[in-house]
Amino acid sequence: MTMQFNEETFRGDYTFRNSPAAVRRFPFPFDRDSYAYSVNIEQHPGGPKGSPFEFAFDVDEHYVAEMKDREITLAEDPMRCQSLPHMELAGWDLLELIMVSKARDYPELFKLTRDGNAWHWINKPLGIDKKFTFLDPTTLPCGPMEYITRQAQGDFALLHEREGNLWLDAGMVTSQADWSLDFDVGMNFFEWHAPVPKARKMGVFDKALKFLLAVTQEQSYRRLNWTMTVNPRLDTSPENYHKWGPEKRTITPENVGAKQFLRVELQTFWRLPRSNALAFPIRCYLCNLEDIATQPKWGRRLHRVLRDIDPDLAEYKGFAVNQKMIVEYLSQYDDGAPTSPGIFPED
Amino acid sequence: MRKLALKVTEIETLSPLVKRFRFEDPKGGALPVFSGGAHITVEMPEGETIRRNSYSLISDPYDGSGYEIAVRREDRGRGGSRFMHTQVREGDEITVSSPANLFQLDLRARKHVLLAGGIGITPFLSQLRQLGMEQKPYELHYAARSREEAAGLKLLPEAAHIHIHISEEGARMDLGAILDGQPLGTHVYTCGPDGLIKAVADQASRLGWPRTAVHSEAFTAPPPGEPFEVVVKSSGKTVTVKADQSLLEALEAAKVEIDYSCRGGACGRCQTHVTACDGRILHNDHWLSEAERAEQKTIMPCMSRFKGARLELDL
Numbered sequence: 001m002t003m004q005f006n007e008e009t010f011r012g013d014y015t016f017r018n019s020p021a022a023v024r025r026f027p028f029p030f031d032r033d034s035y036a037y038s039v040n041i042e043q044h045p046g047g048p049k050g051s052p053f054e055f056a057f058d059v060d061e062h063y064v065a066e067m068k069d070r071e072i073t074l075a076e077d078p079m080r081c082q083s084l085p086h087m088e089l090a091g092w093d094l095l096e097l098i099m100v101s102k103a104r105d106y107p108e109l110f111k112l113t114r115d116g117n118a119w120h121w122i123n124k125p126l127g128i129d130k131k132f133t134f135l136d137p138t139t140l141p142c143g144p145m146e147y148i149t150r151q152a153q154g155d156f157a158l159l160h161e162r163e164g165n166l167w168l169d170a171g172m173v174t175s176q177a178d179w180s181l182d183f184d185v186g187m188n189f190f191e192w193h194a195p196v197p198k199a200r201k202m203g204v205f206d207k208a209l210k211f212l213l214a215v216t217q218e219q220s221y222r223r224l225n226w227t228m229t230v231n232p233r234l235d236t237s238p239e240n241y242h243k244w245g246p247e248k249r250t251i252t253p254e255n256v257g258a259k260q261f262l263r264v265e266l267q268t269f270w271r272l273p274r275s276n277a278l279a280f281p282i283r284c285y286l287c288n289l290e291d292i293a294t295q296p297k298w299g300r301r302l303h304r305v306l307r308d309i310d311p312d313l314a315e316y317k318g319f320a321v322n323q324k325m326i327v328e329y330l331s332q333y334d335d336g337a338p339t340s341p342g343i344f345p346e347d
Numbered sequence: 348m349r350k351l352a353l354k355v356t357e358i359e360t361l362s363p364l365v366k367r368f369r370f371e372d373p374k375g376g377a378l379p380v381f382s383g384g385a386h387i388t389v390e391m392p393e394g395e396t397i398r399r400n401s402y403s404l405i406s407d408p409y410d411g412s413g414y415e416i417a418v419r420r421e422d423r424g425r426g427g428s429r430f431m432h433t434q435v436r437e438g439d440e441i442t443v444s445s446p447a448n449l450f451q452l453d454l455r456a457r458k459h460v461l462l463a464g465g466i467g468i469t470p471f472l473s474q475l476r477q478l479g480m481e482q483k484p485y486e487l488h489y490a491a492r493s494r495e496e497a498a499g500l501k502l503l504p505e506a507a508h509i510h511i512h513i514s515e516e517g518a519r520m521d522l523g524a525i526l527d528g529q530p531l532g533t534h535v536y537t538c539g540p541d542g543l544i545k546a547v548a549d550q551a552s553r554l555g556w557p558r559t560a561v562h563s564e565a566f567t568a569p570p571p572g573e574p575f576e577v578v579v580k581s582s583g584k585t586v587t588v589k590a591d592q593s594l595l596e597a598l599e600a601a602k603v604e605i606d607y608s609c610r611g612g613a614c615g616r617c618q619t620h621v622t623a624c625d626g627r628i629l630h631n632d633h634w635l636s637e638a639e640r641a642e643q644k645t646i647m648p649c650m651s652r653f654k655g656a657r658l659e660l661d662l
Contacts (some may be wrong), residue, residue, distance in 0.1 A: 086454035089481065135480075162453055163559055214608065214616055218349040218379055218445040274409065274477075276382040289439040 002108060005064040005125060011072070016060035016232035018291055018326050022061055026287045028053050028236070028295075028343045029224040029264050033304040035313070037204055038172055043212065044222035048344065052266055053222065057152060058283065059109065066175070066234065073174040073235050074150075079182040080174050080237075081146050087170035090158045091145030092135055093173045093272035094279050098148050106263050123151055140311065145170055154266075154283030157181075159189075159212075161276060168192050168211060169277075175284045177227045177263060184237070197312045212278060217271040224343075225265040228319035228326070231269045232286045233339035257290040258328045260322065262302065289329060293343040299333030306330065348464035349445040350390075351461060352380065353414070355437055358409055358636035361417060365466065365498035367405070369415045369612075373402055377411035383474030384536075384564070385467065387414060388444040388610055389428045398596060400427040401566045401610050404446060405472035405502060409480065414443065419466040424589040425571045437590040448612050450538070450564035452477065452528060457532030459485040460525065462547055464539020471538065471565055475509075490539070521549045537563040565632055565633050567611055569593035572629065572652045578604055578659040580622050594648040603662050612650035619660050626655010 008016045031040075052060070074080055083091055099121055104111035111122040114314025117134040128151065132139035140147045149156045149172035158170035165188045184192040189209050196205075215221065229236055230247045241332035244287065251259055263286055270279040293299035306314075307327045314320040340346055357369035372378055381404060406415035418431045435441065447516040450470050451457060461471045468489050478485045490512040491497035503509055512520040518602060526535065526547070535556070539546040544563040551561045571591050578585050579601075587598040595617055599604050608616040612632025621628070621644050630640045632647035639645055646653075646660070 089454065161451065199478060214606075216349070216447050216608070217381070240451075273380045273446075274382055275454070276385070277447045 003059070003106075004061060004123075006061045007089070008062070008065045010065070010232055010234045014050060014231050014233070016062070016065070018287055019061060020143065020294075021292065023287060023291045023294055024345060025051055025060075026292070027224055027264050027266055027285055028262075028287075028292070028298050028301075028345075029226040030301050030305050031044065031343050033301050033339055034308055035305045036310075041221050041223045041261050042101075044220050050345075052283075052285065055105040056220075057098055057105070057154075057281070058266070059102065059106055059125075059153070059336075063153055067126060067151065069234050070172075070174045072152060077239060081149070081172045082171035082185050083143055083182060084160075084186065086139065087145070087158055087160065087275075087277065088143060089275035090160070090170060090272055090275035090279070091143055091148075093275050093277065094156065094158065095144040095148040096134070097270060097272065098152050100154075126151055146317055152281075154281050156170060157280040157282070158221075158272075159278040159280055161213065161278065164213070165189055166209065174237075176282075177225075177229075177265065177284075178236055178238055178241075180238045195316075197316050212269060215232060215269050215271045215278060217273050220268060220270045222266060222268045225267055227263045227265075227317040228322075229261045229263040229286065230259055230322070234284060234286075236263075248318070248321055251325055253325055255329065256322070256325050257293070258288055260319075260326055260329075261286045261288045262292060284315045289326065293330070293333045296333070297339050297346045299330060300335070300337065301332040301339050303330035351443050351445060353378075353441055354445055355435055355439045355441055356413065357415075358435065358437055361498035361501050362496055364415070364496065365417055365419045367415060367502070367623050368431065369406075369413050370443060371413040373440070378414060378602070379574060380411050381408045381473070382448050383408050383451035383477030384398060384470045385446040385448040385473065386450075386470070386609065387416070387446055388608075389416070389431070390442040391427055391434075391599055393426070393430060393434070395442050396596065398425060398427045398430065398592075399610055400431075403450075403469035403473070405469050407476045408473045409477075412444075413469065416613070417466070417469050417502070421568065423566055423571070425593065429569055447608055447614075449609055450562070451564070452483075452536070453486075453534050453560075453579070454481070454483070456534035456560070458530055458534075459483060460529060460533055460535040461485060461487040461522070462522075462525070462535065462537045462539070462543070463487070463499065464487045464520075464537075464543040465490070465496075466498065467537075467539030467543070468502075468565075469538070469643045471536070472499070472502055474536070484508075486510065486525075488512065488520055489614065514519075520544055523554075525657075526550050526554055526556070532560075534560045534562060537561075541565060545639070565613065569595075569612075569650045570631055570652075573654065575655075575658070577653065578623075578657065578661050579661060580659050584595070588652070593650065594646075594652060598648060598662070605662060607649060610649045612647050617647060617649050619648055619662060621643065621646055621658065622661045623657055623659035624653075624655070625657045626653060628653055628658070 045056045052058040099112045113120040155173045159166040160169040171181045205321040266283040353370035354373045356371045359367040386401045386403045388401045402416035421428045422433045487510040488510045493515040511516045586601045608614040615634045626645045629652040631650040
């Protein structure tokens with residue numbers, strides 16, 4: 001069956017919708033009824049058929065609309081895509097990784113033909129048919145990282161390894177949970193994570209950095225992270241806070257189920273072969289409370305997680321202001337029954 | 348760590364002590380490409396024991412048709428390089444890890460200066476191909492005792508920016524002259540004996556080079572030594588380390604789970620906490636600081652050994 005792509009928007013009239021199938025495959029991030037920082041790392045790709053973990057780079061019904069939204073954001077603010085000069089090779093590595101993966105995993109949508117460095121790329125959903133020379137930037141309309149990430153859902157950070165640390169030296173960031181590439185570009189791992197509460201003291205970042213430095217080529221990993229967003233907006237950037245920050249105040253007990261979204265990031269980690277850089281794709285999935293509650297296990301669990309969460313985390317994740325209303329709303333779906341372990345829906 | 352089952356397709360004698368090996372996929376498939384300075388770990392099964400040594404890749408990093416390494420025979424080693432020289436034949440199957448890199452080029456550099464001593468030429472052979480393809484300015488200096496011993500000569504192209512220093516012929520490498528006057532933004536990379544690495548670091552420091560522009564790789568195969576015993580804390584099991592075995596290899600043979608990457612004391616992955624030590628740890632790694640060595644509270648099992656009554660590891 002060919003995939004159907006939604007016509008929808010992530011700003012203005014916010015026509016974004018999840019089909020029932022998209023709700024069922026939503027990467028619900030909680031595997032138990034409470035939340036604390038953990039090193040929830042698994043090998044990637046790999047997961048149930050049809051889940052967003054099955055393939056290296058998930059393509060779903062929102063693909064075309066998300067790429068249009070990225071185009072709008074980039075037109076307004078080109079600094080959302082930056083690559084320091086030494087990162088061009090990592091950009092080619094990323095382009096290869098994404099093209100090869102998509103052509104292998106979605107042959108009905110993407111096709112890649114390679115004859116040495118003469119490459120022919122066909123992206124049917126976006127209507128792209130391009131012949132170019134691999135590793136020759138003059139044969140693409142823009143740099144390799146920008147070229148491929150205008151055709152791939154989610155944000156992308158490319159990390160350069162040196163001095164036993166990782167440096168955020170390139171990225172495409174238009175669907176971020178309130179962080180700025182323009183601010184963070186050139187920072188090392190500890191610098192760009194400085195705003196995260198408590199974690200540094202817990203030694204989380206030392207462990208995480210050690211893990212990342214040990215990621216080898218041919219062996220990639222994933223983890224899930226989450227936050228909450230009012231309205232299905234991809235571009236929740238500090239640059240545009242004035243546009244989306246005030247929307248937090250539009251939540252009422254009547255509309256909270258439809259307007260309050262759980263925002264989940266599927267983060268993956270890849271060692272790139274030629275540059276030895278790390279690619280860090282951050283794919284964003286949105287699902288509102290109404291839709292989450294259609295899966296009884298998720299409704300119960302989300303209620304318990306958000307009710308009992310550490311107040312500092314509620315603040316950091318930006319939903320403290322609406323926490324009471326959210327918990328109240330979700331309580332109608334929590335009958336106190338036990339929930340099964342793991343993230344997938346029951347039945 | 349992902350493993351690749353390959354076939355030995357070429358063995359060439361480069362010098363009396365050094366052989367070049369080429370490995371290919373038995374079905375002719377493409378191997379993962381890699382970055383200049385990367386290494387693979389080669390498994391060398393002999394009877395009950397599996398030795399694993401890491402070797403720098405010397406072939407074209409962007410060419411997935413095969414991997415090549417150069418192995419210097421160390422007759423006083425644990426037997427890994429001797430195994431490669433005497434037991435491995437063309438057509439044999441061989442298991443290697445996928446490439447990893449602990450000695451990558453810093454592509455921010457305006458210019459790269461590569462300094463090799465002896466068999467330390469190996470990581471530069473892939474790096475200079477990468478620099479060539481990236482069209483980055485570089486110069487390479489290769490020091491060897493004699494022309495006969497200089498295995499790298501057969502593998503290096505002739506070019507104005509590749510300099511050979513044969514000490515027997517009185518052409519010693521003059522670090523002061525090489526490092527002085529390099530343009531700002533130059534990075535220097537050294538691979539070879541510890542003495543050379545230290546001399547380069549000293550010289551660079553005297554000339555005011557930023558520390559972050561000075562890189563080196565010193566990892567070597569683990570040395571043999573006296574047999575000794577260690578106790579694994581979780582199980583209470585005693586593991587005997589034979590004379591020609593590394594502690595890491597002995598732990599692996601005893602099915603103790605332990606992480607590793609370079610197996611040469613450079614990456615820090617196998618660092619293990621010591622819970623009891625009555626004796627002296629013989630630190631042979633390049634990872635721990637002097638203070639950490641003196642404390643005897645941590646050990647790098649890939650390289651280091653022990654002499655004394657009891658060593659207990661937090662495994």
